[in-house]
Amino acid sequence: MSDASAQAAVCWQPEIERMDREALEQLQLERLEATLTRVYRTLPFYRQRLDAAGVDPDAVRSVEDLRRVPFTTKEDLRASYPYGLFAVPLRDVVRLHASSGTTGLATVVGYTRNDLRHWGSAVARVLVAGGVTREDVVQVAFHYGLFTGGFGLHQGAELVGASVIPMSSGHSRQQLRIMQDYRTTALACTPSYAMHLADELLEAGVPRGALSLRLGLFGGEPWSEGLRRQLEEKLQISATDNYGLSEVLGPGVAGECGEKRGLHLAEDHLLAELVDPVSGAPARPGAVGELVLTTLTKEAFPLLRYRTGDLTTLTTERCACGRTLARMGRVLGRTDDLLIVKGVKVYPSQIEAVLVALEGADPHYQIVLTRRASMDEATVLVEVSEAIFFDEMRRQSGLRETIARRLAEELGVHVAVRLVERKSLDRGDGKAARVVDRRGA
Amino acid sequence: MLRIRNLEVAYGRRLALRRVSLHVDQGEIVSLIGANGAGKTTLLRTVAGLVRPAGGQVLFRGRDTAGLATERVVALGCSLVPEGRQVFATMPVLENLLLGATVQYRRGRRAEVEADLARAYRLFPRLEQRAGQLAGTLSGGEQQMLAMARALMARPALVMLDEPSMGLAPLVVKDLFAAIRTVRAEGATVLLVEQNARAALRLADRGYVLETGRVVLEGSARALLDNRDVQRAYLGGEPSAAREGERP
Amino acid sequence: MTTALALQYLVAGLTYGTIYAVVGIGFNIIYNTTGIINFAQGEFVMLGGMTAASLHRLLPLPLAVLGAVALTTLVGAAVELTFIRWLRRPSVLRMIIVTIGVSILLREAALHLWGEGVRSLPYFTGDEVTALELGGARVSPQVLWSLATCGAVVVALQLFFHRTRTGREMRACAANREAAALCGLATRDLVTLSFALSAGIGALAGCVVSPITYTRYDIGASLALKGFTVAILGGLGNAGGAVAAGFLLGTLEAFSIAVLPAAYKDVLAIAILLLILFLRPSGLFGDRELARLGAS
Known part of the structure; x- marks a missing residue:
C-alpha cells in the first residue's frame, strides 16, 4: 500500500x-x-423559484446566504424533461447523457465543450488520486451509453494519458481475456462487478500472476470496507472509491486518495453542503446528512442546491495526502427508496408504474434483492388475481415474460419476475415491505 | 494579491456594481470584459481609490483598501493606467515619467528611478525619442505607452489597465499587448479591462465577464474563448464549422 | 497731458498694477492646481498689510513683513483645510459661493480686529516725500520696491514650479488632478499648498504697496475683482500674462482718471473684464494651444 500512498501525493491539478x-x-x-446571476437570467424555472421564495440572487453573498435558496429535487428534473433546465441553446450542447428510467422518470443532462473539459479534468483528478498514471492501461467496464459512467471514466483516463480500453459492461469472459492479453493495470467498474470478475477469475483458474492489474477504481454503488479488503486481496490491487452522479457532473464528483479515508470533492466545480434530510437545515458538524450539490462551472445544465439523496459525512480537515479539498465519507445510504441494482438506479415507483399500466397485474409487488456469484439479482414478486394464478402455465408465463420485458425496458436492468397469490405479500405499512434486500455487505 | 468580495458601488441612486467578487493572484494576467456600462471602469477606479464603495471588501495584499485615498493605494503598490490615457498634456514626456515615480522618490529610491527610466525607454523606444515633447502632442498610441510607462515607474506590484486599446490601430495594440506580456514576465501582476475581448482573452490567463454590474462568467481565458455566449456577445459570433477545432 | 504727468500716471499705474498682477498670480496658482476661483484672494492681500502694520508696533519692519507673510500663509492653509478640503465633488458654482463666503468672513474678522481705520506700513526706504526723478516724474522708492518684489515673486515662482519636485507636482495637479492622484501625488496637500502660497505672495504684495495705497479692512473685494480680471486678461494659467495684464490694467486705470471721475476707476476693470469674456476668453496672452492641451 505504500506504493499507492506515494502515488496519492501526486495531483492532477495541484494548483x-x-x-x-x-x-x-x-x-x-x-x-x-456568477452561476446565480446566469441561472436567474436564463432559466425561467429558477427565476420563478427564486422569486417565489423571495430570494434576490444579488443578495446571496456567501454560502450562508445560499441556504435561503430552495432545493432542487429529482422531481424538478423529471418535470423539466427533456430540456427544461438547459441553460444554453441546444446547438451549444455537444453531449447528452441521461440517468435512470426511460420515460416519465428520466432525466436528461447536457454538456457544452467547456463542461466536457471540466468533467474530464475532474475525472482525471480522481483517477490520479487513485494512483493512475499515463503508463497505465485502464479497462473501463462501466456501461458506455446514455449513462455517464463509461464515457466519463473514458474521458478522464484518456486525459491522464493512460491507454484506455473501452470495454463497457458485461461479457465477463471477454473482459478477463482482454484483461490478461492487453495487460490491464487499472480496472474501472462497479465494485460488485469487480467481485464478480474476481470470482470468475478464480473459477477459470487463471493464476493471479497472469494479470498485470494493480489498481481498482470502483464506484456507482455503495460498498463496504469489507468488500474493499476482499477485492484488494483477491485481485491484488489497491482499490479506491469514487462517487458521481450524472445530474451534477457524472463520475468525478469525488474520489479517494491513497489515504483511503474519505473522497476528495471537486470543490472548484461543485459546492457541497450537508443537510438534515428531514428539515433541510444544515447538518450539525460531524453528523451524517444528505449531500446537496450546487454546480459552479456548469454551462449547459447548472443546478442550485440539488438534493442528491445520498447520506454521508463531510469534513474539511486536512488530509495527509496534502490535498485541501474537502472529503465526503463513503455513502451510507439513501434518503429515498432508490435502489442500485447492478450499478443501475432503480426506483420502486418505476416498477409500480409499469405494473399499473399492465393488464392483469396488481400494483402490489415486492422486490427481492439477492447476490449470487457476487452479482446482484433482483426478483420482483407480483401479486396477480386468482384467475391468473391458477391459470394455465402458458398464460402465466406469457404474463410473466411480458412483465419482465416491460420492467427491463423501463429500468434498464434485467429482473426476474415471479407471480404470487394475491394478498400473499406482507402488506406492512408503506415502503418497507416493498423491498427485501438480502445482499448483505 | 487582489481579492474583491461582494463589492457594491453606487453612482447616485444607480448601482454600478452589485456584489462583484473577483481575485487576481500574483503573476497572473486577468482580463475583465463586458459591454459599455457594465461596470468595468468603475471596478478599476474603486480599487484605485478614486471611487468609494457602498459595500463589500477590496483586499490588496491583505490590506482593506476600500475608502483609502488614491495616493495610499499607489503607495501600497497598485497603479492604474486610466481610461483615455490621462497624460499630463501640458508637460513634457520626461516629466510625465518622473511624476510617475513620485512614490519611489518618497521611498528614497532615486537610483531605481534612473534604472526604471531606462527600462521605460527600452520598453517604448518612441518615448525616448520624444522625451522633451509635450505629452499632449503625442499620437494616441504614444500617449497610451506613456501612460503605461508612467504607471510602471512606481514599480507597482499590480498594474491595472483600463481599455488601453481604445481608439488605437491594431498594430499599435499588438505592440502594447506585447509590452504587457513583458511587464508580466518581469514580475508584475496585471488586471486588464478591455472592450477588445478577443485580444484581452488571448493575452490573459483568466477572465471575468461583467454585465450590468455583475459577474456572469468566470474561468480560464481558454474556457471563456470557447464559451458560446461569450463568442456571440463579445467575439463577433460563433466560429464557423470549418474553424471549429482551431484555436481562435 | 504733459510727459511728466503721463509718466506720473504710468508710475501710479505700475504701482497698482503690481498688486493686481500679484493677486492675479495668486488666482492662477489656485485655479491651476484646483480649478477653483478663489474670491478671497483680495483678503489675503489685505490681511498681509494689516497684520504687518500691527506687528510693526512690536517688531522691526523686516520681521513684521516676514511675520505677516507667515501668518497669512497659515491663514491661507487654514482656509483651505477648513472650508475647501472636505467638500466632495464641488461644482464650480458651489466653490465660488464658498470662497465668497470666506472673503466675507475674513473681511468681517478684519473689521472686528482692526476697525474701520486705515493702516499702513512705513516706507521701506525713505518716507512719503522721498522721490526719485525719472524723466520728469517723481517716483517714490517704494514703487521700485513693489516692482522689485513683483519681479522677485515671478522669478521665484518660475524657479519653484519648474525646478523643484513639489513645483512639478503642483503643475501636474493643475494639468490633470486625477492623473496626479494616480501617480501617487498627495493632491489634497498640494491644494493646501496652493492656497498657502497664494496667501503668502498676496500678503507680501499687500505689505509692499501698503505705504502707498494704504490698507483697510475692506480693500479685499475690489482687489479680488481686479485680480480676477487680470488673471483672465492675461490668460488663466499664464503667470507672465498676469503680470503684463496687471500692469496694463493698472496703467489704464491710472490714465482713466484723466477722462472719468475717480469713482469710476473700478468700473473700468469690470468693463474690461466683460469685454474680454465676450471677445477673447483665452485672454490677451493666453496660449490658445496650451489652453487646448490643458483642456484635453
Missing part, C-alpha cells in the same frame, strides 16, 4: 487540489455568484 482554503472559498464565492 487546485492543494489550494489553500481561503483562496478556494474566494473561487467558490465568485463562481457561485
Whole structure:
C-alpha cells in the first residue's frame, strides 16, 4: 500500500487540489455568484423559484446566504424533461447523457465543450488520486451509453494519458481475456462487478500472476470496507472509491486518495453542503446528512442546491495526502427508496408504474434483492388475481415474460419476475415491505 | 494579491456594481470584459481609490483598501493606467515619467528611478525619442505607452489597465499587448479591462465577464474563448464549422 | 497731458498694477492646481498689510513683513483645510459661493480686529516725500520696491514650479488632478499648498504697496475683482500674462482718471473684464494651444 500512498501525493491539478482554503472559498464565492446571476437570467424555472421564495440572487453573498435558496429535487428534473433546465441553446450542447428510467422518470443532462473539459479534468483528478498514471492501461467496464459512467471514466483516463480500453459492461469472459492479453493495470467498474470478475477469475483458474492489474477504481454503488479488503486481496490491487452522479457532473464528483479515508470533492466545480434530510437545515458538524450539490462551472445544465439523496459525512480537515479539498465519507445510504441494482438506479415507483399500466397485474409487488456469484439479482414478486394464478402455465408465463420485458425496458436492468397469490405479500405499512434486500455487505 | 468580495458601488441612486467578487493572484494576467456600462471602469477606479464603495471588501495584499485615498493605494503598490490615457498634456514626456515615480522618490529610491527610466525607454523606444515633447502632442498610441510607462515607474506590484486599446490601430495594440506580456514576465501582476475581448482573452490567463454590474462568467481565458455566449456577445459570433477545432 | 504727468500716471499705474498682477498670480496658482476661483484672494492681500502694520508696533519692519507673510500663509492653509478640503465633488458654482463666503468672513474678522481705520506700513526706504526723478516724474522708492518684489515673486515662482519636485507636482495637479492622484501625488496637500502660497505672495504684495495705497479692512473685494480680471486678461494659467495684464490694467486705470471721475476707476476693470469674456476668453496672452492641451 505504500506504493499507492506515494502515488496519492501526486495531483492532477495541484494548483487546485492543494489550494489553500481561503483562496478556494474566494473561487467558490465568485463562481457561485456568477452561476446565480446566469441561472436567474436564463432559466425561467429558477427565476420563478427564486422569486417565489423571495430570494434576490444579488443578495446571496456567501454560502450562508445560499441556504435561503430552495432545493432542487429529482422531481424538478423529471418535470423539466427533456430540456427544461438547459441553460444554453441546444446547438451549444455537444453531449447528452441521461440517468435512470426511460420515460416519465428520466432525466436528461447536457454538456457544452467547456463542461466536457471540466468533467474530464475532474475525472482525471480522481483517477490520479487513485494512483493512475499515463503508463497505465485502464479497462473501463462501466456501461458506455446514455449513462455517464463509461464515457466519463473514458474521458478522464484518456486525459491522464493512460491507454484506455473501452470495454463497457458485461461479457465477463471477454473482459478477463482482454484483461490478461492487453495487460490491464487499472480496472474501472462497479465494485460488485469487480467481485464478480474476481470470482470468475478464480473459477477459470487463471493464476493471479497472469494479470498485470494493480489498481481498482470502483464506484456507482455503495460498498463496504469489507468488500474493499476482499477485492484488494483477491485481485491484488489497491482499490479506491469514487462517487458521481450524472445530474451534477457524472463520475468525478469525488474520489479517494491513497489515504483511503474519505473522497476528495471537486470543490472548484461543485459546492457541497450537508443537510438534515428531514428539515433541510444544515447538518450539525460531524453528523451524517444528505449531500446537496450546487454546480459552479456548469454551462449547459447548472443546478442550485440539488438534493442528491445520498447520506454521508463531510469534513474539511486536512488530509495527509496534502490535498485541501474537502472529503465526503463513503455513502451510507439513501434518503429515498432508490435502489442500485447492478450499478443501475432503480426506483420502486418505476416498477409500480409499469405494473399499473399492465393488464392483469396488481400494483402490489415486492422486490427481492439477492447476490449470487457476487452479482446482484433482483426478483420482483407480483401479486396477480386468482384467475391468473391458477391459470394455465402458458398464460402465466406469457404474463410473466411480458412483465419482465416491460420492467427491463423501463429500468434498464434485467429482473426476474415471479407471480404470487394475491394478498400473499406482507402488506406492512408503506415502503418497507416493498423491498427485501438480502445482499448483505 | 487582489481579492474583491461582494463589492457594491453606487453612482447616485444607480448601482454600478452589485456584489462583484473577483481575485487576481500574483503573476497572473486577468482580463475583465463586458459591454459599455457594465461596470468595468468603475471596478478599476474603486480599487484605485478614486471611487468609494457602498459595500463589500477590496483586499490588496491583505490590506482593506476600500475608502483609502488614491495616493495610499499607489503607495501600497497598485497603479492604474486610466481610461483615455490621462497624460499630463501640458508637460513634457520626461516629466510625465518622473511624476510617475513620485512614490519611489518618497521611498528614497532615486537610483531605481534612473534604472526604471531606462527600462521605460527600452520598453517604448518612441518615448525616448520624444522625451522633451509635450505629452499632449503625442499620437494616441504614444500617449497610451506613456501612460503605461508612467504607471510602471512606481514599480507597482499590480498594474491595472483600463481599455488601453481604445481608439488605437491594431498594430499599435499588438505592440502594447506585447509590452504587457513583458511587464508580466518581469514580475508584475496585471488586471486588464478591455472592450477588445478577443485580444484581452488571448493575452490573459483568466477572465471575468461583467454585465450590468455583475459577474456572469468566470474561468480560464481558454474556457471563456470557447464559451458560446461569450463568442456571440463579445467575439463577433460563433466560429464557423470549418474553424471549429482551431484555436481562435 | 504733459510727459511728466503721463509718466506720473504710468508710475501710479505700475504701482497698482503690481498688486493686481500679484493677486492675479495668486488666482492662477489656485485655479491651476484646483480649478477653483478663489474670491478671497483680495483678503489675503489685505490681511498681509494689516497684520504687518500691527506687528510693526512690536517688531522691526523686516520681521513684521516676514511675520505677516507667515501668518497669512497659515491663514491661507487654514482656509483651505477648513472650508475647501472636505467638500466632495464641488461644482464650480458651489466653490465660488464658498470662497465668497470666506472673503466675507475674513473681511468681517478684519473689521472686528482692526476697525474701520486705515493702516499702513512705513516706507521701506525713505518716507512719503522721498522721490526719485525719472524723466520728469517723481517716483517714490517704494514703487521700485513693489516692482522689485513683483519681479522677485515671478522669478521665484518660475524657479519653484519648474525646478523643484513639489513645483512639478503642483503643475501636474493643475494639468490633470486625477492623473496626479494616480501617480501617487498627495493632491489634497498640494491644494493646501496652493492656497498657502497664494496667501503668502498676496500678503507680501499687500505689505509692499501698503505705504502707498494704504490698507483697510475692506480693500479685499475690489482687489479680488481686479485680480480676477487680470488673471483672465492675461490668460488663466499664464503667470507672465498676469503680470503684463496687471500692469496694463493698472496703467489704464491710472490714465482713466484723466477722462472719468475717480469713482469710476473700478468700473473700468469690470468693463474690461466683460469685454474680454465676450471677445477673447483665452485672454490677451493666453496660449490658445496650451489652453487646448490643458483642456484635453
